Amino acid sequence: MIPAFDALQAIGWPLPADGTGQADETATQAQWRTVMAAHPDARPARVIEQHRSGYVVADGPEHSFRVESLPEWQRPPGYRKGTVTIDQRPGVGDWLLIEGRKAVALLPRRSTIKRGAAGEHYQQQLIAANVDTVFVVCGLDDDFNPRRIERYLLLVRGGGVEPVVVLTKADQAAAADADAVPGAVAALVELAAQGVAVRAVNAKDPDSVRALDEWLGPGCTAVLIGSSGAGKSTLTNTMLGIEKMKTSAVREHDSRGRHTTTHRALIPLPSGACLIDTPGMRELKPTGEEDVAENFSDVEALAEQCRFRDCKHQKEPGCAVREAIEGGKLDPQRFANYLKLSDEVAGAANRLAHRRAQKAEEKVVGKALNKRLDEKYGRH
Numbered sequence: 001m002i003p004a005f006d007a008l009q010a011i012g013w014p015l016p017a018d019g020t021g022q023a024d025e026t027a028t029q030a031q032w033r034t035v036m037a038a039h040p041d042a043r044p045a046r047v048i049e050q051h052r053s054g055y056v057v058a059d060g061p062e063h064s065f066r067v068e069s070l071p072e073w074q075r076p077p078g079y080r081k082g083t084v085t086i087d088q089r090p091g092v093g094d095w096l097l098i099e100g101r102k103a104v105a106l107l108p109r110r111s112t113i114k115r116g117a118a119g120e121h122y123q124q125q126l127i128a129a130n131v132d133t134v135f136v137v138c139g140l141d142d143d144f145n146p147r148r149i150e151r152y153l154l155l156v157r158g159g160g161v162e163p164v165v166v167l168t169k170a171d172q173a174a175a176a177d178a179d180a181v182p183g184a185v186a187a188l189v190e191l192a193a194q195g196v197a198v199r200a201v202n203a204k205d206p207d208s209v210r211a212l213d214e215w216l217g218p219g220c221t222a223v224l225i226g227s228s229g230a231g232k233s234t235l236t237n238t239m240l241g242i243e244k245m246k247t248s249a250v251r252e253h254d255s256r257g258r259h260t261t262t263h264r265a266l267i268p269l270p271s272g273a274c275l276i277d278t279p280g281m282r283e284l285k286p287t288g289e290e291d292v293a294e295n296f297s298d299v300e301a302l303a304e305q306c307r308f309r310d311c312k313h314q315k316e317p318g319c320a321v322r323e324a325i326e327g328g329k330l331d332p333q334r335f336a337n338y339l340k341l342s343d344e345v346a347g348a349a350n351r352l353a354h355r356r357a358q359k360a361e362e363k364v365v366g367k368a369l370n371k372r373l374d375e376k377y378g379r380h
């Protein structure tokens with residue numbers, strides 16, 4: 001069967017339509033071809049919902065359906081929360097190979113957004129897979145908070161996703177205070193130094209939102225994160241623009257809304273990119289695998305220069321961090337956030353290590369039990 005690659009591209013399929021390899025193709029793309037070659041009768045579809053016994057997948061912007069899970073992705077009987085890792089189960093944004101209404105393979109992930117989940121057992125959750133860009137949305141109003149941006153960036157970086165900071169309400173900021181935009185951008189100067197793109201926009205104005213076009217090419221998948229009221233829905237509507245008007249015109253003739261997007265979770269844009277919208281994006285807790293040093297390289301570089309290797313940057317003499325703060329070279333709030341986030345990541349990392357040790361122990365106990373049963377009843 002020849003899959004409809006155009007339809008797939010509208011929901012984020014990144015390979016060229018002719019299905020042939022390219023010289024500059026990534027290692028993951030090459031892996032995809034290998035998996036696809038191993039299942040010549042299967043075709044790709046993208047997960048938009050995860051259920052106990054199967055998935056809702058889409059094979060184009062206007063078509064979604066349920067498929068059966070592979071047995072090994074299902075939680076075994078007597079399943080305990082946290083015992084199946086996110087690497088063992090597909091999630092939103094994953095690409096499956098399907099035959100009829102059955103999933104036969106999971107394509108390796110190009111990127112992941114994960115979070116730690118609260119609860120008795122340490123657990124990681126996959127929020128979305130195969131995302132190219134995360135737009136970290138923050139309004140240039142009273143809600144403007146560089147610390148929150150730092151937190152989001154810490155959590156989404158490292159999974160292979162490119163973060164872009166989108167400062168909305170630039171129109172209001174400019175009207176209220178001429179310095180608001182440059183002031184906010186200055187607060188984020190360290191991000192820019194780290195190569196994180198920062199764009200100020202009026203989310204209601206299509207011309208202004210065009211500043212984000214370079215991340216919205218055909219086959220790209222993006223997600224928007226940010227606090228309530230930051231402008232995520234406004235941005236989505238502006239990105240949808242013309243398409244949305246077209247859709248409502250068509251709907252007048254077709255009460256079933258056949259031309260509306262398949263699902264709120266996966267929104268195809270007229271630009272050819274698509275947005276993933278999942279509730280998981282609203283609350284992000286560290287998994288313990290985040291790289292604080294990458295996100296706070298300025299602070300870490302200063303700490304290297306402290307006189308004492310184990311400097312706590314409190315009252316120690318020769319503390320380069322305190323010196324930088326006193327000299328106005330390091331924002332004390334950024335430093336406080338560095339300490340806070342470092343603590344959170346370290347806490348999660350401890351829980352992760354504990355969980356892994358526990359799992360290894362369970363395995364040993366399980367093996368010993370099997371051995372005893374084998375001795376008693378013989379191999380069966």
Ligand SMILES: Nc1nc2c(ncn2[C@@H]2O[C@H](COP(=O)(O)OP(=O)(O)OP(=O)(O)O)[C@@H](O)[C@H]2O)c(=O)[nH]1
Pocket residue numbers: 168169170171172201202203204226227228229230231232233234235
């Ligand atoms: N003037 C102006 N208003 C904006 C801009 N972005 C958002 N708004 C307004 O801010 C309010 C909140 O925007 P939303 O898009 O609903 O925010 P959200 O991030 O989707 O919020 P939740 O759905 O609660 O997560 C709305 O009244 C928007 O019209 C902007 O760039 N300029």
Ligand SMILES: [Zn+2]
Pocket residue numbers: 303306307311312313314316318319320321322
């Ligand atoms: Zn110090």
